Structures are given as structure tokens and as C-alpha cells.
Amino acid sequence: MYDIRFAAPEDLGDVLDLLVRLQADTAHHIGYLGETLGELSEELDGFEPRTVVATDDSGRLCGFLGVEVDRELGRAFLHGPFVDVPVNHPAGSRIWDQNADALYAAVAPLLDGIADREVFGHTHHRRLAAFAERHGFTAGRASGVYLADGDALRGLLLHDVDCPRTGPAREMRVLPTDAAVHEAVAVLHERCFPKTYLSGRQLVEGSRGHTVVVAMDGDAVLGYAAGKAEPGEYYVDFVAVEPGLRGSGVGAALVTELVWKLAERFGARPQAAAAVLEGNSSSVRMFTRLGFHLHTELVAYRMRPAA
Incomplete structure (x- = not known):
């Protein structure tokens, strides 16, 4: 001992x-x-x-x-x-x-x-x-950690990002200070990632140092991507898109824009990474199309308070 x-x-x-x-x-x-x-x-x-x-x-x-x-x-x-x-x-x-x-x-x-x-x-x-x-502690679903490096990362950084257009002019922006946008992003975050380690309010207030990119259609929030520049990588922590727009390319555009913004703000890193829950086949397809490959698999064990 x-x-x-x-x-x-x-x-x-x-x-x-x-x-x-x-x-x-x-x-x-x-x-x-x-x-x-x-x-x-x-x-x-x-x-x-x-x-x-x-x-x-x-x-x-x-x-x-x-x-x-x-x-x-x-x-x-x-x-x-x-x-x-x-x-x-x-x-x-x-x-x-x-x-x-x-x-x-x-x-x-x-x-x-x-x-x-x-x-x-x-x-x-x-x-x-x-x-x-x-x-x-009880085991949850496994998560796959996906990496983009080498030519795949260069492709992300050189890609001409354009949010798909099916209506009024759309744009992607680093999270603006507008209170209504903050509220919309926080609500979408809580809906897509309930009981995760970061609340919607913490995300939009920046208490954990995330860079947040938002897809906008006029004043409406279509989705967001949030991540950080770690010492060895750009980490894509969260990607969420309104249900009616999933599969339209908004998520891929957000990931691409986020990685570019992290590189612009924090300098070069050798790879980008993202974690995808087991069974989330649409996210796996999206990251695979962007050049990410499976690196490792992790599982969360959680002890919850008594009901």
C-alpha cells in the first residue's frame, strides 16, 4: 500500500x-x-x-x-x-x-x-x-474521438466556408453580444446536450474559454459550434443544429468555420479533434466527410444523486 x-x-x-x-x-x-x-x-x-x-x-x-x-x-x-x-x-x-x-x-x-x-x-x-x-458509477455510451490532421486539417483550414442558403441571406459569426442570440444558443445547447458538464449560460458567458461560432438566418439562430485551442489541437466540443436543418450542411460549415477561427485566434496546431457519442451516425458521417478519422474510444462512468 x-x-x-x-x-x-x-x-x-x-x-x-x-x-x-x-x-x-x-x-x-x-x-x-x-x-x-x-x-x-x-x-x-x-x-x-x-x-x-x-x-x-x-x-x-x-x-x-x-x-x-x-x-x-x-x-x-x-x-x-x-x-x-x-x-x-x-x-x-x-x-x-x-x-x-x-x-x-x-x-x-x-x-x-x-x-x-x-x-x-x-x-x-x-x-x-x-x-x-x-x-x-454506471457506464454510459462510449464516445469515439475523431481526429483530422495532415492533409485533412489543411483542407479544413483552406476550405472556403459558406453556410448553405435556402432562404434569406445567412452568415456565420463568432458569438455576438446580442442577448437574444445568447438566449437562443443557450436554449439550443440545453436541448441538445442536457446535463452535460457545461450549462448553456456558462457556454455563452465564456466561463470555460470556448470560442463559439453561430449560423444565422437574419436574426434567427440556425446552429452553433463551440470549441477550444488546446496546446496540441483544436478541440470541437459541441455542434448543434436546429432539427429542421440537420443534414443540410450547416453542421459541417460550422465545424469548418470554428476550426478556422481557432487557428486565426490561437495559431497553428497539428490536429483537430472531436468526440462523438456511440450511435450518432449522422455526426460520424459529417466528421468523416470533413476528413476526420476514429482515433480512440472512451466511456463515461457516472454516479448520479438518488432520485
């Missing part, structure tokens, strides 16, 4: 080394954190107050669990647990389970009053699946 304690600032380098190594293995991969040193460094900025670590008898860092709590939404997101188990150790699963459970117990004070909790990991992370089951 490792020693468990809250992290200190001087642990950051060892935590990053551990995560870069374990995130490269699908059997340890957690979806929130990114995979490169740059992505992890940004995610862990100011990490100590919400992180516990595990160390062995020599003081070597062997485990990590971070939490992100949104008290406005009443939700918590687990970044881990990660446990560094010696390769081919005969008791590897037991070591992982015991220390993962101890890390989770140690963050209990940070989760006080938050019954809605989630962890998001690779579908091949069997130890995480068992951890989730032990602690009352």
Missing part, C-alpha cells in the same frame, strides 16, 4: 512524468487530461488544492487523482485514478485496486455534498471499469 497525501507544488514535475507515461497506454488512459506534456501542463495549472498523490517507501510518486468540482452544476469530475503498477507484477491488479480506492477516499473532503460524479476513460481501461462498479 502506498502513502496517500495531498499534492504539493514541488510534486508537479513528477506528476507530469507519471501522467505522460501512463496516458500513452490505453489500459491507463483518462479522457479529460490530454496526452502530451503541453496539454497536461495546462490542465494541471494550479493543481495542488484539488489533487492527491501516492508515494512508495522511497518517496517516489506512484499514483495521482485530481478532481474538478462545479458547484453551480452540482457535479464533480475525477481526473484519474492513476496508479503506477510494476509491469507483470503478480499482484498488479490488487495493487492498482487498493491504491485507486485509497486515492478516492482521500479526495472525499473535496467532494462533500456532490453526489453527481463522473470519470471518463478508455474503453480498454478494465481496472477503471472495475473501480467504477465498486463505487457505484
Whole structure:
């Protein structure tokens, strides 16, 4: 059993080394954190107050669990647990389970009053699946992470974006300040992504740093796309189109415009990424037509408050 304690600032380098190594293995991969040193460094900025670590008898860092709590939404997101188990150790699963459970117990004070909790990991992370089951989390639908890089990304950035026209003049704009547009985008977001990690109000207020592109028909909102420029990629987080216009090309135009705006504002990245829920065949077709390919599959485990 490792020693468990809250992290200190001087642990950051060892935590990053551990995560870069374990995130490269699908059997340890957690979806929130990114995979490169740059992505992890940004995610862990100011990490100590919400992180516990595990160390062995020599003081070597062997485990990590971070939490992100949104008290406005009443939700918590687990970044881990990660446990560094010696390769081919005969008791590897037991070591992982015991220390993962101890890390989770140690963050209990940070989760006080938050019954809605989630962890998001690779579908091949069997130890995480068992951890989730032990602690009352239920598996949701898997998500495919799709990437566009190389020629596909260049094609997106060079494409002449034009929102399909079937009525009055339409245009795509970065989210304007107009209150009615904010309300329409927030309502569409809540309708298409109920109980996600980000509310419609948080999205339009920009509290999580999203760039939002809106398709307009006069004063009417047809759809929107929202995303961020991460250290290693442009990330397309949400795409929503009014039901009557789905399949008309509005979504693809929004994704293309969003990636262009992120590149314009934040500079070059080697790839663009998006997550698509299992069974959403229309979104898969859209991203595939835009040159994205399936990179990995993740699944969310969620503990919900009692009804």
C-alpha cells in the first residue's frame, strides 16, 4: 500500500512524468487530461488544492487523482485514478485496486455534498471499469474521438466556408453580444446536450474559454459550434443544429468555420479533434466527410444523486 497525501507544488514535475507515461497506454488512459506534456501542463495549472498523490517507501510518486468540482452544476469530475503498477507484477491488479480506492477516499473532503460524479476513460481501461462498479458509477455510451490532421486539417483550414442558403441571406459569426442570440444558443445547447458538464449560460458567458461560432438566418439562430485551442489541437466540443436543418450542411460549415477561427485566434496546431457519442451516425458521417478519422474510444462512468 502506498502513502496517500495531498499534492504539493514541488510534486508537479513528477506528476507530469507519471501522467505522460501512463496516458500513452490505453489500459491507463483518462479522457479529460490530454496526452502530451503541453496539454497536461495546462490542465494541471494550479493543481495542488484539488489533487492527491501516492508515494512508495522511497518517496517516489506512484499514483495521482485530481478532481474538478462545479458547484453551480452540482457535479464533480475525477481526473484519474492513476496508479503506477510494476509491469507483470503478480499482484498488479490488487495493487492498482487498493491504491485507486485509497486515492478516492482521500479526495472525499473535496467532494462533500456532490453526489453527481463522473470519470471518463478508455474503453480498454478494465481496472477503471472495475473501480467504477465498486463505487457505484454506471457506464454510459462510449464516445469515439475523431481526429483530422495532415492533409485533412489543411483542407479544413483552406476550405472556403459558406453556410448553405435556402432562404434569406445567412452568415456565420463568432458569438455576438446580442442577448437574444445568447438566449437562443443557450436554449439550443440545453436541448441538445442536457446535463452535460457545461450549462448553456456558462457556454455563452465564456466561463470555460470556448470560442463559439453561430449560423444565422437574419436574426434567427440556425446552429452553433463551440470549441477550444488546446496546446496540441483544436478541440470541437459541441455542434448543434436546429432539427429542421440537420443534414443540410450547416453542421459541417460550422465545424469548418470554428476550426478556422481557432487557428486565426490561437495559431497553428497539428490536429483537430472531436468526440462523438456511440450511435450518432449522422455526426460520424459529417466528421468523416470533413476528413476526420476514429482515433480512440472512451466511456463515461457516472454516479448520479438518488432520485
